[in-house]
Amino acid sequence: xxxxxxxxxxxxxxxxxxxxxxxxxxxxxxxxxxxxxxxxxxxxxxxxxxxxxxxxxxxxxxxxxxxxxxxxxxxxxxxxxxxxxxxxxxxxxxxxxxxxxxxxxxxxxxxxxxxxxxxxxxxxxxxxxxxxxxxxxxxxxxxxxxxxxxxxxxxxxxxxxxxxxxxxxxxxxxxxxxxxxxxxxxxxxxxxxxxxxxxxxxxxxxxxxxxxxxxxxxxxxxxxxxxxxxxxxxxxxxxxxxxxxxx
Numbered sequence: 044x045x046x047x048x049x050x051x052x053x054x055x056x057x058x059x060x061x062x063x064x065x066x067x068x069x070x071x072x073x074x075x076x077x078x079x080x081x082x083x084x085x086x087x088x089x090x091x092x093x094x095x096x097x098x099x100x101x102x103x104x105x106x107x108x109x110x111x112x113x114x115x116x117x118x119x120x121x122x123x124x125x126x127x128x129x130x131x132x133x134x135x136x137x138x139x140x141x142x143x144x145x146x147x148x149x150x151x152x153x154x155x156x157x158x159x160x161x162x163x164x165x166x167x168x169x170x171x172x173x174x175x176x177x178x179x180x181x182x183x184x185x186x187x188x189x190x191x192x193x194x195x196x197x198x199x200x201x202x203x204x205x206x207x208x209x210x211x212x213x214x215x216x217x218x219x220x221x222x223x224x225x226x227x228x229x230x231x232x233x234x235x236x237x238x239x240x241x242x243x244x245x246x247x248x249x250x251x252x253x254x255x256x257x258x259x260x261x262x263x264x265x266x267x268x269x270x271x272x273x274x275x276x277x278x279x280x281x282x283x284x285x286x287x288x289x290x
Contacts, residue, residue, distance in 0.1 A: 066119035081276030092254040094264035097273035103257040145214035147224040184212040
């Protein structure tokens with residue numbers, strides 16, 4: 044438990060850009076349904092940044108996958124920028140996700156046949172295409188995470204931490220309104236983790252984008268203006284000044 048907490052309830056606010064209401068998700072294990080998320084609520088306005096901590100298996104990554112329509116809930120509503128992220132066809136959801144969501148995956152998911160710059164620019168190919176401004180942005184992002192000398196390297200020529208930094212830059216290349224980060228610093232050393240954390244917070248602030256970050260690192264989590272912990276399938280607000288017993 045982290046300090047004093049209260050259950051997070053979405054406010055009735057027309058300015059909310061992300062609204063998650065009464066979200067349920069369960070999985071079948073050994074022939075039985077195991078509930079992961081239970082009536083989970085979350086509301087974020089454009090420009091807000093929040094972290095989510097919680098034990099392994101509590102549903103943190105599952106929540107990010109549901110918000111981005113990479114998975115479907117059993118019940119509940121998810122609205123992002125007015126788009127229903129539960130209903131709708133897969134092709135429509137894919138196009139919307141590519142245009143408006145940047146996702147930093149826990150295991151980077153780089154394409155092995157593409158070099159660093161090509162991997163970063165990959166989301167642009169499904170959208171408006173690659174122009175010089177996007178190439179310049181890719182170079183700037185890679186320089187900010189210390190990879191300016193690795194632009195033509197393939198993923199196999201990079202360390203695990205370097206590959207994760209490339210994945211962060213890829214998530215930011217389309218300048219999305221929502222950045223979802225699933226353990227973005229989990230495979231990084233302390234110094235590099237600080238650089239990546241700075242980049243995510245700075246870029247989201249500069250762009251006025253929402254940033255929702257799942258992490259086991261309390262050092263990273265407490266840097267966010269809003270901190271949640273996932274408990275018993277619901278989000279509770281955590282005191283960022285308190286010392287966590289566990290994350």
